[in-house]
Amino acid sequence: MLTIGKLAKAGDISPDALRYYEREGLLAPASKTDSGYRLYGEDAVRRVRFIQHAQACGFTLAEIRELLHLRQSEHACCNDVRSRAVEKKLQLAAKIRAMQTISAALERLIAKCAYGTLPVDDCPILAALEQIDGSAQDDAP
Amino acid sequence: MLTIGKLAKAGDISPDALRYYEREGLLAPASKTDSGYRLYGEDAVRRVRFIQHAQACGFTLAEIRELLHLRQSEHACCNDVRSRAVEKKLQLAAKIRAMQTISAALERLIAKCAYGTLPVDDCPILAALEQIDGSAQDDAP
DNA sequence: CTTGACTCTGGAGTTTACTTCAAGGTTTAT
DNA sequence: ATAAACCTTGAAGTAAACTCCAGAGTCAAG
Numbered sequence: 001m002l003t004i005g006k007l008a009k010a011g012d013i014s015p016d017a018l019r020y021y022e023r024e025g026l027l028a029p030a031s032k033t034d035s036g037y038r039l040y041g042e043d044a045v046r047r048v049r050f051i052q053h054a055q056a057c058g059f060t061l062a063e064i065r066e067l068l069h070l071r072q073s074e075h076a077c078c079n080d081v082r083s084r085a086v087e088k089k090l091q092l093a094a095k096i097r098a099m100q101t102i103s104a105a106l107e108r109l110i111a112k113c114a115y116g117t118l119p120v121d122d123c124p125i126l127a128a129l130e131q132i133d134g135s136a137q138d139d140a141p
Numbered sequence: 142m143l144t145i146g147k148l149a150k151a152g153d154i155s156p157d158a159l160r161y162y163e164r165e166g167l168l169a170p171a172s173k174t175d176s177g178y179r180l181y182g183e184d185a186v187r188r189v190r191f192i193q194h195a196q197a198c199g200f201t202l203a204e205i206r207e208l209l210h211l212r213q214s215e216h217a218c219c220n221d222v223r224s225r226a227v228e229k230k231l232q233l234a235a236k237i238r239a240m241q242t243i244s245a246a247l248e249r250l251i252a253k254c255a256y257g258t259l260p261v262d263d264c265p266i267l268a269a270l271e272q273i274d275g276s277a278q279d280d281a282p
Numbered sequence: 283c284t285t286g287a288c289t290c291t292g293g294a295g296t297t298t299a300c301t302t303c304a305a306g307g308t309t310t311a312t
Numbered sequence: 313a314t315a316a317a318c319c320t321t322g323a324a325g326t327a328a329a330c331t332c333c334a335g336a337g338t339c340a341a342g
Contacts, residue, residue, distance in 0.1 A: 005288065015289080016331060024329090035338055036290055056243055061329070082251060089247040092240055099237050102197060106230040110223060146318065156319085161300060176308055177320055202299070 001030070001039040011048035018048075026051060026065050059088060142171070142180040152189035159189075167192060167206050200229060 004015045011018075021027040022038075027047055029038035047068075054064045063084070070080055149156045162168040163179075168188055170179035188209075195205045204225070211221055 003289075014331075017329080019290095020330060033338090037338080038289085055329095056239075085247055085251050089244055089251065092244045092247065096237060096240050096244065099233055099240070103230055103233045103237065106226055106233070110226050110230065144319075155301075157301060158299080160321095165299090174308090174319095178308080179319085196299095 001041065002044065004029075004038045004040070007040045007044055007048065010045050011052070013048060013052075021051065021061075024061055024065065026061060026068060063088075142182065143185065145170075145179045145181070148181045148185055148189065151186050152193070154189060154193075162189075162192065162202075165202055165206065167202060167209060204229075 002010065004018055008015045008018055018027065027044060030041045031039045033039060051064055054067065059067070067081065067084065143151065145156045145159055149159055159168065168185060171182045172180045174180060192205055195208065208222065208225065
């Protein structure tokens with residue numbers, strides 16, 4: 001059994017964040033000592049990792065909580081999870097495209113700006129930022 | 142001269158957001174009427190666009206304020222702007238790479254999950270989320 | 283047995299980019 | 313002339329994912 005500090009170290013996260021996860025219904029301690037200390041099992045480490053990976057995959061904590069609850073519900077099936085993953089991937093793809101558009105625009109701006117010491121009034125980057133056409137579309141859910 | 146509402150419409154933004162920009166030192170009205178109404182010149186429309194484009198390029202309002210102040214300072218030169226743009230592009234590139242890694246991981250997970258009605262206990266996506274290795278490195282400023 | 287490290291709770295603070303509200307004054311259109 | 317639409321200020325609220333704090337109790341080492 002791990003105390004909150006040990007779990008925090010194992011998961012490279014702060015004890016405060018773990019307590020926050022508990023408040024948010026993402027991770028409850030397996031038990032408590034008589035004095036009220038939280039005790040976690042080894043599965044807590046896996047769950048922390050799950051949360052972190054899912055976060056890295058772009059899921060919010062609310063969505064992760066849903067995934068975790070899905071896992072506990074009897075009627076949920078693999079496809080429920082799959083469809084969420086597919087949706088997330090589509091959102092991610094849209095964001096990547098938008099960021100690539102922006103990156104390309106910045107690239108063009110940087111290329112335009114010769115190494116030199118033009119006064120800032122003549123800076124092509126600032127000028128371009130006023131007129132850019134590259135539209136970055138966001139996903140509207 | 143435009144009132145705040147007209148400028149808001151021209152810039153596709155709310156009047157409240159414009160007042161917020163003013164508080165944040167991004168956009169001041171050219172003048173005020175006797176009754177205290179804000180009046181903006183045409184350049185305000187360009188400035189709003191500048192702010193929006195720069196935001197789309199991943200600059201925060203604080204950074205945009207810096208860019209705008211740079212423009213007004215005598216000693217700033219084009220290269221000051223350029224180097225900020227380069228830095229921003231590097232950050233963007235790192236984020237895009239991380240998101241692509243994540244997207245690829247999701248893709249693999251989705252592929253693994255056959256169309257079927259496996260109970261959620263056997264879902265390969267949930268299992269994989271516990272063990273993913275694809276590390277998404279963030280930029281540490 | 284004492285020191286220091288750890289933990290508890292509950293609540294407040296952080297960041298960003300706004301939005302919403304309340305209570306009132308001003309313009310414009312009819 | 314009066315109603316609708318617009319504008320003013322200052323303050324407070326929102327979301328997300330935490331962090332930080334005070335004040336107090338608990339545990340491990342020497």
